[in-house]
Amino acid sequence: MKNILNVERIEKYYGNKGNLTKAIDNISFKVDEGEFVGIMGPSGSGKTTLLNCISTIDSVTAGKILINGSDITRLKSKELDKFRQNELGFIFQDFNLLDTLTAYENIALALTIKGEDTYKIDKEIQAVAEHLEIGQVLNKYPYEMSGGQKQRVASARAIVTNPSLVLADEPTGALDSKSARLLLERFENLNDNLKTTILMVTHDSFTASYAHRILFIKDGRIFNELIRGKDTRKEFFNKIIEVISILGGDDNDVF
Incomplete structure (x- = not known):
């Protein structure tokens, strides 16, 4: 299977010598083509910093990040712009529609x-x-759409260029439970039928249960990994809750 993302021993420091914070501490993992991977962890764990580094929004202090064979840690500004345009799709919590x-x-x-x-x-x-069931809103402006419709339009924008990797940052964070479920079902459809490779950061166990594999981050390190395998989504959800309880999270979501 083709490797899409290869994170190799990355570290990220903030501050200066007098006040140095290590946000990412020697993290390595891979994502293959067609995978749907979730990243979870308590506030301050480093999960958002990790996503920012992978998305080229931020840069690593040490280590390498390869996306579709290209080491993004070595790309210059103009090269990064072209790389984002061709290789990455972004889905944000607040939609970012014009x-x-x-x-x-x-x-x-x-x-x-x-x-x-x-x-x-x-x-x-x-x-x-x-694929995203938004044909009926194509001629509408964002103010005429529900939150769920806006997020599905944002998802369409992210995948329409056929990127190597789609990065989703808390994609259900601004949605009600019904809209969240509809969006996640569409994610499943994209992943199953179009083989879209998705890396999703979420604090929400229900959202995470739609992924095939979860990486749990704590204190800038990978704390644990869960693979769904043949589990039902409910069984996977319960395993996620168990890890979060050990991790020290405060997830109160109900299936």
Whole structure:
């Protein structure tokens, strides 16, 4: 199976010699093509810093991060811009849609920047809209959509360019339980049918239970790993809760 993400012994420090904080402490792991991996950990554990380094928003102090064979820790600013455009898709908690554009135009923006022709843009948007069940809102503006619809439009924007890796940062954090469930079912659909590779940071056990594998981070290190295997989602959820109780989390989610 093709390796998409390879994190090798990365470290991340903040501050100076007088007040140095080690946010990431010698973390290594791999994500293969078509995997759906979750990252969990208590506040201050380093999970967001880890995602920021993988997404090229932040840089590592030591170690390497390879995405689809490219070492992003060695790329210059202009190279990083092109790399993000071609290789990464981003899904944020607060959607980050442009209010003056329709859903269709928000999704099309990524393809327009890449210089795709109008016919291909429309074809790709219609295809991704079908997978995410947002065809009925393509001509609506963000203020006309529910939170769940906006997040599915944001997800469509993230995957329409066919990136090597989709990075989701607390994607259900601003959604009610029904909208969260609908979004996560669409994630499953993308992962199962399009083989979309997803790396998702979440504090929520219900959200995490949709992933195939969970990495638990504590004090900047990998504390534990859970693989769903043949477990039902409910069984996997219960195992996640068990690890969180040991980890010292305060997850009160109910299945």
